[in-house]
Amino acid sequence: MKVVCLMSGGIDSPVAAYIMAKAGAEVILLHMDNRPYADDGPIERARRLAAQLRKETGQEMPLYFAPHGISQGKISEKIDKIYQCVMCKHAMMLTAKNLCAKLGAGAIVMGDSLGQVASQTLLNLRAENQDVRFPILRPLIGYDKLEIIDIAEKIGTFELSNLPAVGCTILPKKVVTESDMKTARTYYEETDIIGLAETCAANAVLDS
Secondary structure, three states, X not given: OEEEEEOOOOOHHHHHHHHHHHOOOEEEEEEEEOOOOOXXXXXXXXXXXXXXXXXXXXXXXXXXXXXXXXXXXXXXXXXXXXXXXHHHHHHHHHHHHHHHHHHOOOEEEOOOOOOOOHHHOHHHHHHHHOOOOOOEEOOOOOOOHHHHHHHHHHHOOHHHHOOOOOOOOOOOOOOOOOOOHHHHHHHHHHOOHHHHHHHHHHOOEXXX
């Protein structure tokens, strides 16, 4: 089974990639490059995390970078800002879906843990998932933060995930935690999020 794992560079997604690799999946890593709404720190952090995961799993784990900042900017122009994170997650999933089609992968892997942050509430996950129509695996969905940190420390990714970097600067001060499905779908259509994701995936590059 080949999967594309969205790897933000935080604590959770490298652990999700590790768990799927240990379960026998062939893991491809996809980092969404958020520049200009982030600095270069997340890029270097993703590279170091990928190297550590290769060491721990023995897998090649190719790492792709996709230009997500362009999508973020265009989304922000047309929506109520409180939906930015929901739109971002949906765009990332659609980008990963397109990369799966290109690389012959059968599922998307995400590091979501239920209720841990605003974008991971049940109603937000539901809104983010709608119309993706592709398998989405969340191996950490029932884990709490301490359990995830424990695994990250054991596999050597915890300290790497905490390397200094400028976070997402387009993140609004207030975000929705109980997304309305119809509102989210309207925003998906108004921003042509399918087209944005197709362009983002088409411009994804394999890290050398």
